[in-house]
Amino acid sequence: MKVLFLENLPYESDVRVGSHHYAARFAREGHDVLWLSHPISPLHFVRRVKRDLAVRVRAWREGPLQVDGLAWYAPLVALPPADAPLLKSRCVYEGVARLSVPPLSSVLAKAGFASCDVVWLTNPYYAAFARAVHARCRVVRVADESSAFKGVSPVVAQAEADAIRDADVAFAVSAPTLERVRALRPDAVGLPNGVEFEHFARGGDEPPEYAQAPRPRVVYVGATEYWFDADLVAACARAMPHAAFFIIGPASSRVAAVLGSVPNVRLLGPRRYAYLPRYLAHADLGIVPFVRDEMIDAVHPIKVYEYLAAGLPVVATRWTELERMNAPVRLVDRSGFCQAVFEELASPSCPRDARIAYAAANSWDERFAAVKEAVEAVIGTARA
Known part of the structure; x- marks a missing residue:
């Protein structure tokens, strides 16, 4: 399978979150995995506000980089979506792929990911882009209350809600988040974090x-x-x-x-x-x-x-x-x-x-078994 992860952190960040463990396990099983981190922009070089900026820049210049049997890349965009005048509009938010240098679609095509078996969305900023990628199974993993973070554009909440409705599988990490997600789709699945x-x-x-x-x-x-x-x-x-x-x-x-x-x-x-x-x-x-x-x-x-x-x-x-x-x-x-x-x-x-x-009793291996079961059920249905 080809599995595309649309994420916040770089794959090589010192901070490892749930998607790192799922991506590594897909790769370990022999699947092709491409990880996209949150985009960088010229503003990050001026204000230097983004964690892991150096490793993101390297992934843009030299990437996709090969690590742990998978590939990862950090796009560069002209205008970053943000909770600031002009930057918090839906137009800017939905233009992430179009405004990237080089175009994100060409990066995916060159990497062999013009179409995928699985598109895995954790970062709501990529929701519009995720819809444009041909995939057999669309997964949304809601890991946090994104709209409650300081400095997050109000566009994010609506984009995430749209992605949840459109997904084939919706995972929620916590009980409060699962309750919110199930208001949008009753078949959402609880998928707590785990441990190596x-x-x-x-x-x-x-x-x-x-x-x-x-x-x-x-x-x-x-x-x-x-x-x-x-x-x-x-x-x-x-x-x-x-x-x-x-x-x-x-x-x-x-x-x-x-x-x-x-x-x-x-x-x-x-x-x-x-x-x-x-x-x-x-x-x-x-x-x-x-x-x-x-x-x-x-x-x-x-x-x-x-x-x-x-x-x-x-x-x-x-x-x-x-x-x-x-x-x-x-x-x-x-x-x-x-x-x-x-x-x-x-x-x-x-x-x-x-x-x-x-x-x-709460290992990532246990969690990944639930992920595979849900994804394979969708792909099996699509194959039929």
């Missing part, structure tokens, strides 16, 4: 950044955008000067300003996915200090599975989807977060074996 269990369970050597750090060690892995409660982490670190707090992931200027001066907080920046198990294996606690809002309420957190696969106890602020997961995690309101961190470091509330077993 063996990857995170294997551990590894102690990372060099830990060599001079005392124990206990508290770790956070992931994005530090506006939903990351840097003030809460700073308060906990100051209350526990005997502990070392490690923040792994791109640090925004706001987070650097809040945490950069706290002596026992270390902002490590991004680390390659291949090395993350080492940082978890030699830590004592994983944290998820999120500010609750509409977007967070619908997040099904991959990092929780990864912490648990490494055997870590976890403290997280409480939100709707995380409560529904019923994971062996200490869930607290913001006011009780630091006390919970202190208590879990002293005496974890859940046995290590239970944490690991929960992660093992």
Whole structure:
């Protein structure tokens, strides 16, 4: 099969999301896979606001690049769709393919993807383009409440709704999102996130950044955008000067300003996915200090599975989807977060074996089996 992924992040991003794992598994089974990341534009070179800009530029200049048995590419467009004057119009949004340099249709044709067996849409900005690609099966995977993100064009919500109605298969990652998607199509399928269990369970050597750090060690892995409660982490670190707090992931200027001066907080920046198990294996606690809002309420957190696969106890602020997961995690309101961190470091509330077993039961292999079943049912019908 030929499978086209229309995504947000580059395939070679340090941050790996669900589609990375599905694309890799399609490729591992011998299918031809092409991954398109969110487009770059001249504005990104002026404002440098887009994560992974250097790797995106390389994929545009030299791509499609070959990685992990699949190909990926980052288009360059003249005008990027955005929540800004002139750029948030539907005309600009639907012109992504036409305004790309070189034309995206020619890139696909050259790569052998003028028509596909499966078009897999996660990034709503590609919805109009996805409709123009001939495919036997159209999949929409709704991974987040996209319209709840700051700075997202209001056009996105309508485009995503249209794509959901047009799809052959609609997946939703969280229960709140599934409820919304089923209002558009009752046959939508719940497809939670998962974990590369063996990857995170294997551990590894102690990372060099830990060599001079005392124990206990508290770790956070992931994005530090506006939903990351840097003030809460700073308060906990100051209350526990005997502990070392490690923040792994791109640090925004706001987070650097809040945490950069706290002596026992270390902002490590991004680390390659291949090395993350080492940082978890030699830590004592994983944290998820999120500010609750509409977007967070619908997040099904991959990092929780990864912490648990490494055997870590976890403290997280409480939100709707995380409560529904019923994971062996200490869930607290913001006011009780630091006390919970202190208590879990002293005496974890859940046995290590239970944490690991929960992660093992939620692997990406299990999720991919459900994906294949749904896709093959459509393609089999189309073939008949």
